[in-house]
Amino acid sequence: MEDAVEMRPETVDLQAEFESSGLREVLDELDAELIGLAPVKARIRETAALLLVEKARRMMGLAQEAPTLHMSFTGNPGTGKTTVALKMAGILKRLGYVRKGHLVSVTRDDLVGQYIGHTAPKTKEVLKRAMGGVLFIDEAYYLYRPDNERDYGQEAIEILLQVMENNRDDLVVILAGYADRMENFFNSNPGFRSRIAHHIEFPDYTDAELLQIVRHMMAAQNYELSSGAEAALTEYIRLRRAQPHFANARSIRNAFDRARLRQANRLFETAKGALDARALSLIEEGDIRASRVFQGGLASERARAAQEAAQ
């Protein structure tokens, strides 16, 4: 202990600390790779600044207790919660708040058992894997089923709460899910609310941001859009948003995958001679226009919409 007292620095250069911890790289990466999500990025910057200052305070001997780092991410599907959790693990690792910085992503199935006595070992197994890193529980509200009082989810919740309290140095828990259902979940499990310091909300993407995201994905895989295809895609995004089960970036990624499928099929059926690299990577307007979204969604959904219109 004596050495630690002697080693204590007089002043701390936050900027130097920021550079040397490699935090700048993670934050820059976050800015470059994630499109939109301005409020989320702002919150992460704030959190990172807080952790950096906290670390400096600890070096000076001003703070003793490890801060509570458990978080909740709320937002609609496909808004980048898992991706940000991965970045968060990187940030926490650089600042030395977790030792290994890996992300263990689980859902109810991984935590809750199927018969009496199955849940505790299962949950502990997951917790052991997550030690030294970040445990990401997707759709956390499924752990709690108010309609069934004998549900084993409660057991998993109790073990989680205990570990969140006792092993604060060893792992960080991130709960994720839709905003309204998470709110219910926290209301019925006050233990979680009091143990979670950071609530981060993920807004939906705008149409322009979604277009930028799909361009980003295409560039990463060396695909190009013809100008007609780009106009079609803009219209696609607008139409798709109004239809059911819209999952932001995930829906758009799926649309891109299906466009690739159609492009491949088109090339296969129409190509006569040799194809060059440009032909193989160009997505035409027709590849996107063929989507069912332009006819008003899946056949079952169209039928339902027509029925409602007739009434």
Next chain:
Amino acid sequence: MRITQGCFSFLPDLNDEQITAQVDYCLERGWAIGVEWTDDPHPRNTFWEMWGNPMFDLRDAKGVMMELAECRKAQGDSYIRINAFDDTRGIESVVMSFIVNRPKVEPKIRMTRTEVDGRSIRYAHEVVR
């Protein structure tokens, strides 16, 4: 009598910090860790009781240390060892094993000589408490 088996057994007993460092070394190499215990440290007793399943996919020693703490709570007055298993093709065996807990009073291992078939000698060892 101090039983010497596996790594480090001629050194003073490892403390928790040292065990953590050793386990971290094993995990870095991708080895799976198992905790085992026994009250019979006979050198030919290679199969000790398993404390739970071997732990695959761990990244940090804390998970192992939690199991070890549980095992000590239940079997504190017996031998506990940590085994590291390497699943690399061609190796597929325990590559490191060390004792992390000993009973308060360790048994002795007594050797007996028996003359058989004229003057030939047979040796036998047994654990005596």
